[in-house]
Amino acid sequence: MRYGIISDVHSNLVALKAVLGELEGRDIDKFVCPGDTVGYGPRPNECVRLVRELEPVSVVGNHDVAALDTAADEWFNAMARAAVVWTRQELSEGNSEYLRGLQPVAVFDDVTLVHGALAPDLWDYISSPWEAQPTFEAMKTQLCFVGHSHFAEWYELRPGAAVPLQVGATSGRTLTFTNGVRYIVNPGSVGQPRDGDPRAACAVYDTDQGTVEVLRVPYDIAECQRDMLEKGLPSPLAQRLGLGV
Ligand code: ZN
Numbered sequence: 001m002r003y004g005i006i007s008d009v010h011s012n013l014v015a016l017k018a019v020l021g022e023l024e025g026r027d028i029d030k031f032v033c034p035g036d037t038v039g040y041g042p043r044p045n046e047c048v049r050l051v052r053e054l055e056p057v058s059v060v061g062n063h064d065v066a067a068l069d070t071a072a073d074e075w076f077n078a079m080a081r082a083a084v085v086w087t088r089q090e091l092s093e094g095n096s097e098y099l100r101g102l103q104p105v106a107v108f109d110d111v112t113l114v115h116g117a118l119a120p121d122l123w124d125y126i127s128s129p130w131e132a133q134p135t136f137e138a139m140k141t142q143l144c145f146v147g148h149s150h151f152a153e154w155y156e157l158r159p160g161a162a163v164p165l166q167v168g169a170t171s172g173r174t175l176t177f178t179n180g181v182r183y184i185v186n187p188g189s190v191g192q193p194r195d196g197d198p199r200a201a202c203a204v205y206d207t208d209q210g211t212v213e214v215l216r217v218p219y220d221i222a223e224c225q226r227d228m229l230e231k232g233l234p235s236p237l238a239q240r241l242g243l244g245v
Helices: 013-024 044-054 062-066 078-090 093-100 129-138 221-230 235-243
Strands: 002-005 030-033 105-108 111-114 143-145 152-157 165-168 173-176 182-187 200-206 211-217
Touching: 013 044, 013 200, 013 211, 013 221, 030 044, 044 078, 044 093, 062 078, 078 235, 129 152, 129 165, 129 182, 152 173, 152 211, 165 173, 182 200, 182 211, 221 235
Parallel strands: 002 030, 111 143, 143 182
Antiparallel strands: 002 200, 105 111, 152 165, 152 182, 173 211, 200 211
8 A cells, every 4th residue: 555645735736736746656545644735825725625636534734723713823923824814714615614524633554643743732843852752652553644843754763762763854765664663754744845945745655665755846936936925925935935944
């Protein structure tokens, strides 16, 4: 079985299409989405529609929740909030309903799926071995996919080890499983990478090979930036796409 992992699309249709084009040639049996299909970018409806058509195993992200509920954006910074308020007005009833139907945690095929972290809080970021630890303690599967930080990387916890090991996968890298070792993998963000590589990120999980390949896919960043400015979205959100931060 080969899973295509697409996280944090953030309404970036150009990046999503590029990633799906790349995955088309890679024999994907099933898609997995760790959330945040909307927020920040200019094409929320098109992105949700495309993702829905893939019928992925999916969980809800914090921007998805905030696009449905005015109370959920309180802790967002001003630009993220401006984008989510705009997204809330744009989203069609059907697409809102799809996002509303997503659960915060999913388990399939010895894999746990959550947007932020399993513990201590669902919207916590996993950006260090110490932040990964509570999720390792809470997960009952060998593998967990997360999103949220927009960093392509993984954490591995060996039997008896006190602290997980953090492994960067910024420019693309393949993880090969070792028996008894457990993993938390962030495939990076399709639509707003923050790990210094502006190319769209995604991953392929191959259950037969026991591998997760993190990929980087170039896309027309300028096209998305133009679209954002035309829609009146905050210009720093457009600029950061060019830098991958
Ligand atoms: Zn996100």
